[in-house]
Structures are given as structure tokens and as C-alpha cells.
């Protein structure tokens with residue numbers, strides 16, 4: 001009989017539903033997508049999954065829906081509903097990553113506390129608010145990085161190298177609105193130097209399989225907005241075992257049982273330091289890059305683990321794949337730039353529409369500094385060609 005996967009919450013990147021639906025079908029399973037009527041109605045009608053409307057995306061409503069659907073497993077593939085899905089699993093007596101682990105992962109101060117208590121971070125950190133940051137900054141060893149306790153996409157993040165920077169950070173927030181949503185509560189961390197990469201993997205019954213390391217291109221200080229990614233990382237050969245060992249200790253300390261992992265880490269000297277870790281696959285087309293680079297189906301691997309406990313297999317790559325975003329400062333229109341890529345033969349696909357407006361200008365009082373007018377995928381046997389095309393496209 002067909003298996004049933006209850007997917008809690010329409011993902012922020014709705015295009016991820018397509019591979020998730022396909023991969024469930026490969027496993028002989030059907031996705032039942034639970035969300036509010038309004039959110040489900042906005043989905044493309046052609047998406048071939050069951051729609052389970054609830055009055056609100058809260059525990060009582062989703063649990064009632066889950067009891068009616070009687071799923072074989074309950075998952076979320078999107079940030080805001082990870083903990084809710086975990087609570088539903090616990091109520092149903094299902095295995096999987098517990099709600100306490102989801103909380104420790106999504107709340108950045110909580111993550112740091114767990115890492116510190118387990119000797120896994122050198123970062124010093126403080127909790128504050130946007131209003132109190134300038135006073136705190138006077139007492140801290142600068143530079144530091146200030147960020148919302150829990151958010152994504154570098155929204156509201158800023159490097160603070162002076163007290164003046166601490167005052168500038170307030171401009172990234174609408175004071176009244178961010179306070180209403182608690183988004184004015186900040187984590188402040190000592191600045192970690194070195195090179196930043198990400199790591200993609202899957203934890204099954206507590207054991208991490210690392211798929212790859214991924215290189216990252218971002219705007220650098222002060223905002224660190226992501227411009228592109230390349231896979232596999234140029235650091236793979238030298239660093240993969242060390243990053244794997246470190247992240248295994250992190251996921252064990254955090255209590256992750258069976259979840260995808262997208263971790264952002266810095267390589268400093270010969271040490272690995274965590275910036276943050278998610279119990280979902282990376283956004284920013286990381287899933288598409290994994291599929292192309294490794295002929296891997298990330299959602300299939302995750303759903304298979306949830307349905308039957310099987311661990312994934314990993315293959316080797318002989319091509320570098322990359323993604324870059326047409327990144328535009330928030331108050332500007334897409335530039336009338338050139339499409340003369342330095343390596344046109346490495347351009348695999350472009351998704352760009354000059355008429356597309358910003359999807360979001362702010363989130364709960366946190367103003368976004370840039371928006372994306374599209375993206376492009378690149379591939380080449382030569383890493384340097386992919387990097388050159390990404391740099392050409394993405395520099396805002």
C-alpha cells in the first residue's frame with residue numbers, strides 16, 4: 001500500500017515541492033501537505049500532492065489533521081515549521097528529531113550554549129536588543145556580529161566594528177514593528193575570521209552522512225548576504241573528514257536524530273567553527289546543486305530515512321556546479337548589465353525576468369538590504385570557470 005508522508009507547512013521556496021513530490025513518489029509514497037486554506041490555495045494547481053487544509057498552523061489543528069491522515073511519517077522541509085512537525089511526531093509517538101533539538105537549532109543563542117557546554121565553540125556571545133546594542137558595543141571587544149536570535153537569509157545581520165556601526169544597525173530594523181514580533185532581540189557574537197563554507201548532509205538515527213562541502217560567495221561585511229554557491233568546495237579534499245567529525249559532534253550535542261543538515265562553518269587555522277546549523281537542506285538552490293553534482297535526490301534520501309531508517313549513499317563528483325543570484329540593492333531596479341559571461345559555455349540555465357519585483361522587502365520589522373531578480377546555474381569541469389561566472393553575475 002502507498003505510504004503517506006505528512007509535510008507540515010508549505011516551504012518558503014515553493015519550487016522545492018516539485019522534487020519533494022517526485023521523490024516521495026519514487027519511494028511509493030504520497031505527500032499530504034498541511035497548511036492553511038489560504039496558503040494552499042496560492043499553490044500551483046498542477047502540484048500533484050494531497051492538500052490538507054487547517055484553520056491555523058498550530059499544534060492542535062495539525063495534530064487533528066495528522067490523526068485523520070494517519071501518516072507513516074511527519075516532516076517539515078521549511079524553517080518556520082520544523083519544531084511544529086517535531087511536536088506532532090512526538091504526540092503521535094513517531095521517531096525523528098525531537099522538538100527540543102529543533103528549538104536548540106533554530107534559536108541561535110541556544111545553539112551557542114549547547115556548543116559551548118560541549119567545548120565545540122570558541123565564540124563568545126551576548127544577548128541584547130537593537131535599542132541596547134550601542135551601549136553594549138562600547139563594552140565589547142570589536143568587531144562583533146549582531147543578528148536576530150532566529151531568522152535566515154542574513155536578514156538583520158551586521159558586522160559591528162565601531163559604536164557607530166551599532167547605531168547603523170538600527171536602520172536595518174523598523175523599531176516598533178520588529179519589537180512587536182520580538183525581532184529586535186539580538187545575539188551578538190565575536191567575529192570569526194577565516195573562510196566560510198557550508199556542509200550538506202543527512203543525519204539518520206543520530207549518524208551524520210556528509211554529502212559535500214560547498215563554497216560560498218557573499219557580499220562580505222557588513223551584511224554578509226549570499227550571492228552564490230559552488231559545489232563541491234575547493235576545500236573538500238583537505239577538510240571534509242575534519243568538518244564531518246566536528247559536525248557529528250555538533251549534531252550529537254544538539255540532539256538531532258533524523259534530519260537533513262545544512263551547516264555554515266568557518267575554517268580558521270586548522271579549526272572548524274560553526275556559524276549556524278539547520279535541520280533542513282540548504283535553500284538557495286542547494287538541493288538542485290546536490291541533484292546535479294552528485295546525481296543525488298536529497299528529499300528521497302530524507303524520506304527514505306524517515307520511512308525505513310535507511311542511511312544514504314554518497315557518490316563522487318567530477319563536475320563543479322554553481323548557482324548565483326542577480327542581487328540588487330533593495331531600493332534599486334535590476335541593472336541593465338551585460339550577459340557576456342566570461343565562460344558562456346559554463347552557463348547551464350538562467351532564470352531572470354526584469355519585471356519581477358522584490359518578493360519581500362521586510363519580514364516582521366527586519367528590513368532586507370538586497371533582493372534577487374533571478375538566478376543562474378553553471379557547470380564546468382573547471383572550478384575556476386564556475387567561480388568567474390558567479391563573480392561576474394553576482395557582484396551587486
Ligand SMILES: Nc1ncnc2c1ncn2[C@@H]1O[C@H](COP(=O)(O)OP(=O)(O)O)[C@@H](O)[C@H]1O
Pocket residue numbers: 123145147151152153154155157189190191192193196218223224264275276
Ligand atoms: N560570529 C560570526 N563571525 C563571522 N561572521 C559571521 C558570524 N556570524 C554570522 N556571520 C556572517 O553572517 C552570515 C549570516 O549569519 P547567520 O548566523 O548565518 O544568519 P542567517 O540565519 O541569517 O543566515 C554568515 O553566513 C556569516 O557570513
Ligand SMILES: [Mg+2]
Pocket residue numbers: 152153154264276
Ligand atoms: Mg546563515
